[in-house]
Amino acid sequence: MKQISKAKVLAAVMCLAMVFTAVSPVSLPVYADAKDEVKKGADMTNSGGGGGSNQNLPDIITTIINVMLFIAGALAVIMIIYGGIRYITAHGDEKQVKVAKDTIVYSVVGLIIAILAYALVTFIFDRFK
Numbered sequence: 001m002k003q004i005s006k007a008k009v010l011a012a013v014m015c016l017a018m019v020f021t022a023v024s025p026v027s028l029p030v031y032a033d034a035k036d037e038v039k040k041g042a043d044m045t046n047s048g049g050g051g052g053s054n055q056n057l058p059d060i061i062t063t064i065i066n067v068m069l070f071i072a073g074a075l076a077v078i079m080i081i082y083g084g085i086r087y088i089t090a091h092g093d094e095k096q097v098k099v100a101k102d103t104i105v106y107s108v109v110g111l112i113i114a115i116l117a118y119a120l121v122t123f124i125f126d127r128f129k
Helices: 002-046 057-088 094-127
Strands: none
Touching (some): 057 094
């Protein structure tokens, strides 16, 4: 019994490491943009400007929606991995296999919805800018 729990912990740690490794390159441009915004704010402060952000409401809404959709996508990927781990550790028990398959299917559906929502939000805000 202890070997199974050790395997689950090891698999979970490895999956989380893969998720965080895959997430970092995606989020780097966000940090680069934030760094540029900080520089602009510092330049405005040094030049006697107000130092405030020049973002308008659609940009703020787009940023909030993109962050929420990114989190939803990341959770869907984590749930797919979790369902896979449950499927592997089911040991042929039909009830556990069904639960694991349902978790994977619902997670994939959630990931597809998150991707489509991101595409829709990007399309709408690009059209009306």
